[in-house]
Amino acid sequence: MIWERLGIAEPAGTGWLSVLFVFLVALLTTWRFIPPVRRFALKVGWADQPNERRLNKEPLPNAGGLAVYAGVVVALVLAAALRPILVEGVLIQVLAILLGGAWLVLVGFIDDQFGLPPLFRLLVQTLSALLLVAVGVRFETAFGTPLDPLLGVFLTWLWVVGITNALNLMDGLDGLAGGIAFISAMSLLAVSAQFPYWAAGTLLLAALAGGALGFLRHNLHPSRIILGDAGAYFLGYTLAATALLGNLKLTTFLGLLPPALFLLLPILDTAQVVVRRLLEGKNPLSTPGKDHLHHRLLARGLSQRRVAFLLWGLALLFNLLAMAYLRMPWEAILATLLAILLGLGWVTYRRLRALLREVE
Numbered sequence: 001m002i003w004e005r006l007g008i009a010e011p012a013g014t015g016w017l018s019v020l021f022v023f024l025v026a027l028l029t030t031w032r033f034i035p036p037v038r039r040f041a042l043k044v045g046w047a048d049q050p051n052e053r054r055l056n057k058e059p060l061p062n063a064g065g066l067a068v069y070a071g072v073v074v075a076l077v078l079a080a081a082l083r084p085i086l087v088e089g090v091l092i093q094v095l096a097i098l099l100g101g102a103w104l105v106l107v108g109f110i111d112d113q114f115g116l117p118p119l120f121r122l123l124v125q126t127l128s129a130l131l132l133v134a135v136g137v138r139f140e141t142a143f144g145t146p147l148d149p150l151l152g153v154f155l156t157w158l159w160v161v162g163i164t165n166a167l168n169l170m171d172g173l174d175g176l177a178g179g180i181a182f183i184s185a186m187s188l189l190a191v192s193a194q195f196p197y198w199a200a201g202t203l204l205l206a207a208l209a210g211g212a213l214g215f216l217r218h219n220l221h222p223s224r225i226i227l228g229d230a231g232a233y234f235l236g237y238t239l240a241a242t243a244l245l246g247n248l249k250l251t252t253f254l255g256l257l258p259p260a261l262f263l264l265l266p267i268l269d270t271a272q273v274v275v276r277r278l279l280e281g282k283n284p285l286s287t288p289g290k291d292h293l294h295h296r297l298l299a300r301g302l303s304q305r306r307v308a309f310l311l312w313g314l315a316l317l318f319n320l321l322a323m324a325y326l327r328m329p330w331e332a333i334l335a336t337l338l339a340i341l342l343g344l345g346w347v348t349y350r351r352l353r354a355l356l357r358e359v360e
Contacts, residue, residue, distance in 0.1 A: 019193070019206045021082075022075045026210030030071030034218045037067050038225045046113055048226060060223065062112045064215055065231020069105050071211040072204075072238075073098065079203055094200045096135040097241045100128035101234045104164065108229035122161070128237060129160035137244050159259070160240045166266035167236030168229060169273070173294040174221035175308040178212050180315045181235040183340055184262050185209035187319035188242055190336040191326060201245040208238055213343050220351040221304040239263060261322030265315040269293045316340060 041047060041061035048062045076098070107124045110116055130153075132138060138156040140147055147155070171177035189205035192198050212235065218224045227235070243259035260267060273291050290299075297307045316337070323333045 018079055019189075019202060022079045022203045023206040023210040025078055026071040026075035026207040027214040029074045030067050030211045030214030031217050033067040033070055034064060034215065034225055037061070037063050038218070041225070048112070048228070061225045062228035063109070063230070064219065064225040064227045065105060065108060065229070065234055068211040068215050068227070068231050069101065069234055071214055072207040075207040075210060076203060091200045093132075093135045093137050093245065094204050096131050096137070097204065097238055100131045100241070101238050103128050104233035104237050105230045108231070108233040112228040112230060125161045125164055125233075125237075126157060128164075129157045132156065132160060132241050132244070137241055139244065156244070159244070160237060162270070163240035163243075163263055163266065164233055164236040166263070166270040167239070168232035169292060170266050170269055170294070171227050171232040172292060173298075173308060174223040174226075174304050175216060175219050176294055176311055177227055177232055177235065178216040178219050179308060179312045179344065180265060181239060182209055182212040182216060182343060183312065183315050183319055184239050185212060185242075186340050186343070187262055187323060187336060188239070190323065190332055191328065192242070192245065194328070194332075198245060201242060204238070205242055208235070208242070209343075213347060216344075217347045217350055220348060221308065222355075236266070261325060262319055264318040264322075265293075265311065312344065 038061045041063040042059075046061060046063045047059035049059055076094075103124055107116065107121060111121060133153050133156050139152045139159065167177055167181065170180065185205050185208040189202060189209060192202045192205055215225075215227070215231070219226065240259075240263070243262055269292055272293070276291060294307050294311060297310065298304065302310070320333060320337060323336065
């Protein structure tokens with residue numbers, strides 16, 4: 001079997017056809033759902049106005065996250081209906097991730113349109129993180145020793161809230177957050193597929209990757225729609241949660257390191273902003289400015305599309321290092337790399353082709 005040659009187990013209760021089915025359904029649902037969402041968003045005024053953080057010169061629909069969430073849920077529901085996911089333990093965790101993600105989609109969407117106090121958003125993010133803890137998605141070991149339960153809860157909260165907001169802060173450039181989410185989801189999918197008893201988690205990552213890629217088709221510069229807080233929160237939260245699923249958090253004695261490697265770019269970007277603002281005597285939680293990595297690269301004269309491609313490449317490098325660190329078979333790493341490059345190449349080709357047609 002192909003997955004055996006790649007050193008990847010066929011997930012129990014599902015199979016690679018199911019994984020491919022979920023990926024394609026999420027991709028096509030999101031891709032096809034976005035145009036009507038965009039038209040409706042423009043009609044009712046669901047759009048981001050130009051500001052110091054966003055680079056758009058005119059109002060840009062910010063409801064893309066609704067389409068991504070819909071694509072993920074539709075794909076998983078269809079997969080469950082056609083072939084029930086019979087996996088002990090992890091199914092309730094996947095449902096908890098979707099529920100916590102739904103809370104963040106709702107709060108993010110309301111914040112996009114009307115604005116919500118930062119403390120209220122933090123409260124909902126905290127509740128979503130604690131929901132994961134309640135179903136066992138949490139840090140349990142570090143440096144080869146069990147963590148104190150309270151410390152484990154704190155680290156899980158810090159990780160989930162931190163990654164959720166870090167990816168949201170990177171959503172200031174066309175195609176950037178969606179591309180990073182696709183790369184990380186595909187890499188985590190390759191790791192999750194090694195453990196047959198985490199089949200539901202594998203399907204969730206397949207749906208997330210498909211949804212991110214379907215959205216990216218409409219989000220490359222010049223974008224027609226953006227994720228908004230709703231979509232960025234959902235992608236960041238789901239990636240943070242799935243990075244803690246199953247044996248992924250236990251495959252090395254450095255229990256905190258593997259998840260961080262998969263999402264190192266958003267972590268480094270947020271860290272450098274916080275450090276820089278502290279050194280300048282500014283509040284690191286102040287209104288977002290133009291001090292993120294993509295802003296600095298733009299200031300050096302790179303185009304939006306080139307900055308996105310460059311940071312995609314950096315995120316891909318970190319994810320390949322993460323898979324190598326976990327000692328995945330090189331065949332599996334190579335297959336994952338090829339799948340990611342094909343996906344990104346396909347959406348780039350489709351977007352550029354659409355732009356050429358518009359010019360003609």
